[in-house]
Amino acid sequence: MKKNGFCRAAMAGTALFLSIAVFPSQAAETGPGFEEAVEDTYDGPESPLEAAKPADKAMEAEPAKTSGGPRKPAEDASGMADGSQEAPSSKVTETEPEETTVPGRSYGTFKISAYCGCEACSGGHLYTYSGAVPKEDHTISADLDQFPLGTKLLIDGIIYTVEDKGSGVVENHLDIYFDTHKEALDYGLQKVEVFEAVEKTQ
Incomplete structure (x- = not known):
C-alpha cells in the first residue's frame, strides 16, 4: 500500500517536471500571473497607416509659409516682365519727294x-x-500728231x-482727266502755258 502511494506521487512529480521542462513557453503563457508579468510599454500607433495620418493632418492644417506679399515676375534684360521685347520707338519723318523733272521749253x-x-x-x-487705266494728275488727252503717246507735259507744276x-482734241x-465728273466741271475751260517736262540732270 505504501509502495503504491509512493509510485503515484513519483509519477505525478515526473509529469509536472516534464510539463515545465519540455514545454516551458506553454507553461509560461498558460501559467498564473502571465498578464501581470508582461508589461505593455509601447505608446506608438497601432499601424503604419495611423502613423501617417497625424503628419498629413498637420500639413493640411498649416499653410505653406511665404516670405512677403505676392512675388513680381522676374524681369529680363529687356526690362519686360513677360520676356517680350518692346519695339524701339522710331519716328519716321516724311520728306518731300525730290523734284526730278524741271520745265523745259x-x-x-x-x-x-x-x-x-x-x-x-x-x-x-x-x-x-x-x-x-486713266489716273488723275497723270493722264492727259492730246492731238497725237503734235504730242505722241507717252509725251510728258508740265502744266501748273x-x-x-x-x-x-x-x-x-486737236x-x-x-x-485733262479727273476721277469725278464734278471735278471735271469745276475745272471748266482754261488757258494755261504748257511746258516740256525734262528730267533733271545731276
Whole structure:
C-alpha cells in the first residue's frame, strides 16, 4: 500500500517536471500571473497607416509659409516682365519727294478742258487709247500728231503723260482727266502755258 502511494506521487512529480521542462513557453503563457508579468510599454500607433495620418493632418492644417506679399515676375534684360521685347520707338519723318523733272521749253498757251470716265465724257470707256487705266494728275488727252503717246507735259507744276486722244482734241487743245465728273466741271475751260517736262540732270 505504501509502495503504491509512493509510485503515484513519483509519477505525478515526473509529469509536472516534464510539463515545465519540455514545454516551458506553454507553461509560461498558460501559467498564473502571465498578464501581470508582461508589461505593455509601447505608446506608438497601432499601424503604419495611423502613423501617417497625424503628419498629413498637420500639413493640411498649416499653410505653406511665404516670405512677403505676392512675388513680381522676374524681369529680363529687356526690362519686360513677360520676356517680350518692346519695339524701339522710331519716328519716321516724311520728306518731300525730290523734284526730278524741271520745265523745259514752252509749247505756248493751250486751251485746256477736263473730262472723266463717265458715259457723257468718254462713253463709259474704262481704258485710255494707249490701253492704260486713266489716273488723275497723270493722264492727259492730246492731238497725237503734235504730242505722241507717252509725251510728258508740265502744266501748273503737275507732270502729265499723253495717254489718250479725243475727236475734239486737236492742235493747241488738251483734255485733262479727273476721277469725278464734278471735278471735271469745276475745272471748266482754261488757258494755261504748257511746258516740256525734262528730267533733271545731276
